[in-house]
Amino acid sequence: MVATLSVSFAQTPTAIAIRNARIVPISGPALARGTVVLRNGLIEAVGENTTVPSDAWVLEGEGLTVYPGLIDALSNWGMPANLAAPSRPGVPQSVGPVIQGNLPAPPARPSQGPEDRPATTSWIKAADELQPTDHRLEIARNAGFTSAVTFPMRGIAAGQGSIVNLAGEKPRDMVLVPAAGQYLTMASSGGGFPLALFGTIAYIRQLYLDADHYVQVKQAYAKDPQSVPRPEYEAALEGILQSQRILLPANRMVEVDRMIRFAAELKQPTILYGMREGYRSVDLLKKAKLPVLVSLKWPVKENDTDPDDVESYRTLEVRDRAPSTPAEFQKAKLKFAFYTDSVDQPRDIQKAVKKAIDAGLPREEAVRALTLSVAEIYGVSDRLGSIEKGKIANLLVTRGDIFDDKAKVEMVFIDGKRFAPPPEPPTPAPPKPTAN
């Protein structure tokens, strides 16, 4: 059997069939023994009694489980370093000379106000900046990920995310949806306006007011170009107007409440991300009916803290309860998904998801939060997120139950192409008589 699995594809076969494997399609009940057929990058058939086509290469799936490929709902995999730096609220960051190519550089003098739009690069699309050579793509595949919604993350209106597959020779092979939403942060601009949190909020508010006004002025000009003054072209506002949804950060319950109100004010379809105090925010979120992304970076006690510092009850509670957030969300039937939040080593991701499972989230729901739920939140569940006929052939094949300590990612399929992690280096174990 081992020999069958380690077949290396010198060329891509027209069809692949994985048979006699346990199949967890997520869109429906698991099949104890079934067959999946992949052809032309799509799933051609899946079922218990599916016949293997005569031209298909066959993988014996005995002892293996097939899941939909995992999707990171908010990532910067594939982004160049100058776009990938995740911003933290309140930490000043320099926008720096942005991007290669012909994109405008931010103003050199410190910004005097929102109209200067420092820290806005809303026009940038992740799809245009993708780097297929990013070594993190391989690490992600080894952890079972086949797609990600990857974003430029630097600045306040950082740019538009794209839904991408995590393999491809050229960036254009990888892009599934080029514009998936505008990534907004509560960062400061570094030097100029804004520096404080309320400055950032005012900044974003002005950006959206200006975008509204821009539309009005452009429409008026289009109707009557001879008497209405020609509006200036504004890349920052064009980028805002292109974005079909926004992502807003919310970790504390106070922030969840604040961002729900802000989203309503901006009148944009909104996804909230963070959710460190999600377990406390269930009622708020249920009322707001906004989809949320839960960070897999659970809060931990910082190293080297002053031992005499007394932590607040809330701080202790948050560390204790944060991993129970997904279980609480699932019970409340909230629409949620996971994102890796720079936890990108396969072991660490597995451990982080396991923590949520241990805190009460059913395993299949954990998989769903990394597959079908992501696809639903971004409106691509017709293509991604489950093992169903006609969907993109992105699959994860494991030995053992996914997210278990002993689970092993055997391979992933992306657009029907197989990728296998390198064999694990032999662990130095006490010498034992070799079996088999």
Add this chain to the structure above:
Amino acid sequence: MKTILLSTLAFLSIGCAETIVIENATVMTVSHGTFKGSVVVRDGKIAEVAEKVLVPQGATIIDAGGQFVMPGIIDCHSHIAVDGDVNEMSVAISSMVNIKDVIDPEDIAIYRALAGGVTTVNVLHGSANPVGGQTIVIKTRWGKSATDLIFEGATPGVKFALGENPKRPGNPIGRGAPGAAARYPATRLGVEDTIRTAMTEAKEYKAQWDAYQAKVAKGEFAIAPRKDLRLEPLKEVLEGKRFVHAHCYRADEILMLLRVADEFGFKIRTLQHGLEAYKVAKEIAAHGAGVSTFSDWWAYKVEAIDAIPYNAAILQKKGIVVSLNSDDQELMRRLNTEASKVMKYGGLSENEALAMITLNPAKQLGIEDRVGSIDPGKDADLVIYDKNPLSQFAKVQKVFIDGSIYFDRDKEVSGRPAKELEKNRLIEKEKPQPITTQAPAPARRPA
């Protein structure tokens, strides 16, 4: 001690829409004297206050024998309950930022202020900008959401600042962030110029909108002007819809601001601090501004060198509405004793002293029809002290806001052990578990 005031401690039984009678208390109404009597609270409002009242059927009776009831304290200058920095340091005119956007209802300072009898707070932007951010009045409704903290209907404000603080970021030494570019202005002249610039722009902006609205009213085609968040609140100041609370110390800068305001046709609602206000009391009274000052702080910096503790009393005698504020979350918890200082310095009466932290700040904030004294029809924002609140030995026993108990000393004290226990449980739970894969080593000595 800091372990004790946990952030979750205020799950007090908050019941509303019921009738409460506080009996046998010394009632300090502030508006119409102090007497032994009762206060009847119904549906969150004060229904009756008198020496003798008819106790309604089914009312909850609180026997306050030997105790004192006064209106909830109002702090006209505070920076509590704010997430992030209270200054937008980067620009000289930061009126686009709004405290309302960053209210943090879980700031423990709210609960501590409440425990000091404070029920209403004017939350201000800092003083780093000649024209600062928008301000908001809140009630200390601990346990409620940011939106529910807001004093509904209270006129919002905008912070102005004069003197040292707003010009400091313009100087090479002492500016805010390291490496930050020096920011105009660097002198008092520049502060005036900045305020004039802002108000001039606001006037033009208002004219644009007025012209647009006139066109729309006539049914003509017009494109709305761009909404400018920086000028919006200043336009509201010109329209009298938003108060100006101006940080100031020296007499010369106070006169400057009053002249600028008169010239542009708007009012300064309060002079905050106003340490040298006593020198120009006549001019302040003529403009109609209130002064919210410190009790007895002086000489802590050069521009505070001429401050005197008689400031409040002198201003009061000149017919100015005067309040005492904290500007500090610690001092905020004992504003009652701050008030008593005007009896020592200036010989004001007990009632006048109490008004400095209740009715007067209510007037300054335009909310005196809702709070600030114990009168029928006003919000039932009440504080029960065990002794005369003007004594430094007085302790807050209970605090009501809108007729609901938000602080109860007995429940606070009796609730502490349980909270401590819960906290310790979490600390223990987090400690690394001993490794149990190997059998424990045999005991070295017999049991």
